[in-house]
Amino acid sequence: MKMFYADAQSDPAAGADAVERMITKEGVDFLLGPYTSGVTLGVAPIAEKYKVPMITGSAESPLIWQQKFKYTFGTIPAVNLTAISPIYTLAKKGAKSIAIIGMNDAFSKATAEAFKGTAEKLGLQVVKYDIVPSGTDFTPLLSAIKELNPDIVAVGGHEKEHMEVIKAAKSLNFMPKAFLMHYGVTNPDFVENLGKDAEGVFGAAVWTIDIDLPDPLFGSTKEFAEGYRNRWGNYPDYTAAGCTVAGEMFEAALEKIGATPPLSEEEREALVAALEEVKLDTFYGTIDFASEGEWYHNNTGLKPLTIQIQNGEAKIVGPASAKMAEPVYPAPGWNER
Secondary structure (H helix, E strand, O other), X not given: OOOOOOOOOOOHHHHHHHHHHHHHHHOOOOEEOOOOHHHHHHHHHHHHHHOOOEEEOOOOOHXXXXXXXXXXXXXXXXXXXXXXXXXXXXXXXOOOEEEEEEEOOHHHHHHHHHHHHHHHHOOOEEEEEEEEOXXXXXXXXXXXXXXXXXXXXXXXXXXXXXXXXXXXXXXXXXXXXXXXXXXXXXXXXXXXXXXXHHOOOEEEEOOOOOOOOEEXXXXXXHHHHHHHHHHHOOOOOHHHHHHHHHXXXXXXXXXXXXXXXXXXXXXXXXXXXXXXXXXXXXXXXXXXXXXXXXXXXXXXXXXXXXXXXXXXXXXXXXXXXXXXXXXXXXXXXXXXX
């Protein structure tokens, strides 16, 4: 196997150009999709145009699956599935109100919408709902939210924005009963950068290194996690794991059709059919791509988890069937850490 790499620069147009070049110039047989949902939405039509299968291991926007792309698959369930678990967990702990901030990109907006929809379904009062652009100064926004005194402040964004929110909240001495953030809480950078200020923050995920499962290639979750750490210097979060099993799914599907690259167009069609049929148990959980319906080609084999930073580590605190620690609610104040 020969690998080709390209930098999408977090830009859908740049990603589309890169994929078209890899298909037409390098002659790639399949694609391991880009990091962000926005770039995935820009790249997927190119995969459709040239009939080249693609698996994304990190994109979570439901907009991808609503398009029903024939050649695009995803190992991470859509965020409107994963984001509901922590709202349920916090509602069970007695939360009654929530303020929601979402960044203005496909993934983050979908996350904020999922937080809002689930909160309303459970009867929580949504006291504020704002979609804001990248580069927003969170201090005045959080100052206004502080006056509303919500039990939960939920943020849909990425690590950078989430760390900025925590820092701004601390500068205002504002500590709601819970901060909820997606994505980034399970990323090692989150705790490394925030230290004790990360304590108590809730997040959503579908996998952590604490879930011990067997794997046909790596042996087990623990073996994969340690191998990843030896290679990259830190433990993987669920997106790194999702990208890894994207490769495992291609391997299993190629084995099923008995083909090796270079692939003919007929073999690529067979590969798509095999990806719909293969159900693979991995260190990440079960990978089972839907072949029809609302989640067409999204993985429906994983269960959403509620995560909380406790003693500097991401712990599973919900749902009850999966939790490894009790959720701490309300979170400790800034001076209680």
